[in-house]
Amino acid sequence: MAEHVDIVEVGPRDGFQGIGPFIPTERKIDFLRRLYATGLRRIEIGSIVSPAALPQLADTPDLLAACADLPGIVPQILVPTEKHGLKALQAGSDFLAFVLSVSESHNRNNVRRAPMDSAAEYGRLCAAMPEGADMRLNIATAFDCPFDGRVAEDDVIALLDVLVPMRPGAEVCLCDTTGRAAPDHVMSLFRRAMARYPQVTRWALHAHDTYGLGLANVHAAWLCGIRVFDASFAGLGGCPFAPGATGNVATEDLVWMFDRMGVHSGIDLGALVPVACDGAVIPGGLSGGRVRAALTAKG
Amino acid sequence: MAEHVDIVEVGPRDGFQGIGPFIPTERKIDFLRRLYATGLRRIEIGSIVSPAALPQLADTPDLLAACADLPGIVPQILVPTEKHGLKALQAGSDFLAFVLSVSESHNRNNVRRAPMDSAAEYGRLCAAMPEGADMRLNIATAFDCPFDGRVAEDDVIALLDVLVPMRPGAEVCLCDTTGRAAPDHVMSLFRRAMARYPQVTRWALHAHDTYGLGLANVHAAWLCGIRVFDASFAGLGGCPFAPGATGNVATEDLVWMFDRMGVHSGIDLGALVPVACDGAVIPGGLSGGRVRAALTAKG
Numbered sequence: 219m220a221e222h223v224d225i226v227e228v229g230p231r232d233g234f235q236g237i238g239p240f241i242p243t244e245r246k247i248d249f250l251r252r253l254y255a256t257g258l259r260r261i262e263i264g265s266i267v268s269p270a271a272l273p274q275l276a277d278t279p280d281l282l283a284a285c286a287d288l289p290g291i292v293p294q295i296l297v298p299t300e301k302h303g304l305k306a307l308q309a310g311s312d313f314l315a316f317v318l319s320v321s322e323s324h325n326r327n328n329v330r331r332a333p334m335d336s337a338a339e340y341g342r343l344c345a346a347m348p349e350g351a352d353m354r355l356n357i358a359t360a361f362d363c364p365f366d367g368r369v370a371e372d373d374v375i376a377l378l379d380v381l382v383p384m385r386p387g388a389e390v391c392l393c394d395t396t397g398r399a400a401p402d403h404v405m406s407l408f409r410r411a412m413a414r415y416p417q418v419t420r421w422a423l424h425a426h427d428t429y430g431l432g433l434a435n436v437h438a439a440w441l442c443g444i445r446v447f448d449a450s451f452a453g454l455g456g457c458p459f460a461p462g463a464t465g466n467v468a469t470e471d472l473v474w475m476f477d478r479m480g481v482h483s484g485i486d487l488g489a490l491v492p493v494a495c496d497g498a499v500i501p502g503g504l505s506g507g508r509v510r511a512a513l514t515a516k517g
Numbered sequence: 518m519a520e521h522v523d524i525v526e527v528g529p530r531d532g533f534q535g536i537g538p539f540i541p542t543e544r545k546i547d548f549l550r551r552l553y554a555t556g557l558r559r560i561e562i563g564s565i566v567s568p569a570a571l572p573q574l575a576d577t578p579d580l581l582a583a584c585a586d587l588p589g590i591v592p593q594i595l596v597p598t599e600k601h602g603l604k605a606l607q608a609g610s611d612f613l614a615f616v617l618s619v620s621e622s623h624n625r626n627n628v629r630r631a632p633m634d635s636a637a638e639y640g641r642l643c644a645a646m647p648e649g650a651d652m653r654l655n656i657a658t659a660f661d662c663p664f665d666g667r668v669a670e671d672d673v674i675a676l677l678d679v680l681v682p683m684r685p686g687a688e689v690c691l692c693d694t695t696g697r698a699a700p701d702h703v704m705s706l707f708r709r710a711m712a713r714y715p716q717v718t719r720w721a722l723h724a725h726d727t728y729g730l731g732l733a734n735v736h737a738a739w740l741c742g743i744r745v746f747d748a749s750f751a752g753l754g755g756c757p758f759a760p761g762a763t764g765n766v767a768t769e770d771l772v773w774m775f776d777r778m779g780v781h782s783g784i785d786l787g788a789l790v791p792v793a794c795d796g797a798v799i800p801g802g803l804s805g806g807r808v809r810a811a812l813t814a815k816g
Binding site for chain 2: 401403
C-alpha cells in the first residue's frame with residue numbers, strides 16, 4: 219500500500235498575510251473552495267490577531283463560516299497569544315495553531331513577550347481548549363532567526379521541554395521561518411526531538427523556499443519519518459519588501475515531488491496548477507515554486 | 518575536519534549550448550576566468566561536436582587554450598562520439614566527458630545511434646586515451662527520458678555492465694536530463710549502482726532544477742555518499758523554447774546549501790553571486806536558482 223503524506227495548505231494565512239492590497243473576502247472564499255476541490259483538506263484559513271497588525275486577515279471569521287459548506291475540511295487558525303486563541307475558539311474554531319518563537323528577539327518582535335511568557339500562555343490556552351478541539355504547536359525560528367541567525371538545537375529542546383508536557387497530543391511543527399535551514403540541520407533537529415518526546419505522535423515541518431531548499435528540507439524530514447508538511451499554493455508568502463525573497467514552499471511542488479515518489483497526498487495536481495496560476499497573479503503577491511511554470515510551459 | 522564536495526561548473530557547456538545568440542568568445546573567456554576566480558576548478562568548458570548541431574560551442578578550442586593561464590584548472594570537454602573524442606584529444610584536452618543515453622530514443626535523437634553502439638565507441642575511445650588523460654562517463658536519461666518517461670533501473674544497470682569494465686577508473690555521472698527524478702529514485706539508483714560496481718570510486722550527479730527538485734536530489738545523493746555534483750552558474754541551461762522550463766541546478770544554490778551544511782566546496786559564494794547575476798542576463802539565456810535573488814534582495 220502506498221505511503222501517505224498530509225499537506226497543510228497555509229496559503230490563505232501565510233501566503234496572504236504579507237499582501238498589501240486587501241483581497242476581497244469573496245475572492246478568498248473562492249480560492250478556499252477551489253483548493254478544497256483539489257483534495258486539500260487541512261487548510262490554514264487565517265489568523266485571529268489584531269486587525270491593525272494584519273489587516274489582510276481581518277476576515278478570517280468569514281472564511282471559517284464558509285467552511286461549513288465544505289465537508290471534511292479541517293480549517294486551522296493561527297493564534298499568537300492566549301487572548302487570540304480564546305477569541306478563535308469563540309468564533310467557532312476547533313483547530314488552533316499556536317505560534318511562538320524560540321528566538322527571544324523574534325518572539326518579542328512578533329508579540330512583545332519573552333518565549334517563556336508565550337509558553338505560559340500556550341499552557342493556559344491548552345487548559346481552556348474544549349473537548350474534541352485540536353491543537354498544533356508552531357515552533358517558529360526553530361532553525362534560524364532573521365535577527366540572530368542560526369538557532370541552537372539546545373534552545374529548541376529547552377523550549378519544547380516546557381511546551382510538550384502541556385499537551386502531549388498536540389501536533390508539533392518545526393518552522394524554518396527564514397528558509398535558511400539546510401537539510402542536515404532539519405534531520406538533526408527532528409531526530410533529536412523525536413527521540414526525546416516519544417509521546418508526540420504528530421510532527422510537521424513548515425519549510426520556506428527562499429534559498430531554494432524547500433523541497434530538499436521536506437525530503438530530509440520525510441526521511442526522518444515526518445508525514446505532515448505545510449505549503450502554500452503558488453509559493454505565496456514572499457515578503458513584498460524584499461524582492462526575490464520568495465516564501466513558502468509551493469504546494470504544487472510538494473505534490474509533484476510526492477507524486478513522483480509514489481506517495482499519496484490525495485491532491486489532484488492537475489486541478490491544483492490552475493489555482494496556483496491564479497494565486498500567482500494576486501495583486502501585491504510574490505509567488506515562487508517551479509512546477510507551475512514547468513508544467514504550463516509544456517502543456 | 519570538514520567534509521569536502523566537488524562542484525563541477527557546467528555553465529559554459531550545458532548552460533550556454535541552448536542560447537541562440539552567439540556569446541562572443543572573449544565574453545565566454547571572461548566568464549571562465551571569473552568562475553575560476555571564485556574557486557571553481559573543475560569546469561566543463563564546452564563540447565566538441567558538429568558546429569552545425571551546436572554553433573554556440575564552436576569556439577570550445579579557444580576556451581581550452583585560455584585555460585593555459587589558469588593554474589590548477591581542470592577543463593573538461595563533452596564529447597558524444599568516438600570521433601569527437603579523438604578530435605578533443607587532438608585539440609589538447611586531457612579530460613573528456615563522454616555522454617550517451619540509456620534511452621534508445623534519446624540517444625538516437627542526439628547521435629543517431631543505439632546506446633550499445635555508443636557504448637562500443639566509448640570503449641574504443643577509452644583504448645585511445647593517452648596516459649594521464651582522464652575520463653568521465655555521463656549517463657544521460659539515467660532516471661527519465663523526455664520521450665519515453667521513467668527509465669527502468671534495470672536498463673541503466675544493463676548499460677553500466679557493459680560500460681564500467683571498459684574503464685573502471687572513469688568517473689561515472691548519472692544525469693537527470695529532464696529534472697523529473699525524485700529523490701527516492703536518486704537514492705535507489707545510486708545505492709544499487711554503487712553496490713554493484715565497487716571498482717568505480719568516483720560517482721557524480723548531474724541534476725536539473727526544472728521541477729524544483731535540484732537541491733533535494735543533490736542532498737539525497739549526498740546522503741548516499743556522492744561527493745561530485747554538476748551545476749551551472751545562474752542556473753543557466755533552460756530550454757529557450759519552453760519558457761519556465763529552467764535548467765541546471767544553480768551553482769550558487771549548491772554552494773549556499775553546502776556552506777550551510779558546513780561542507781567545504783572551496784568556492785567563494787560572495788564572489789560567485791555577481792558572476793551569476795551577470796550570467797542571468799546573457800541575451801537569450803534562461804536562468805534559474807533562488808539564492809541569487811534572495812541574497813541580492815537583502816544585500
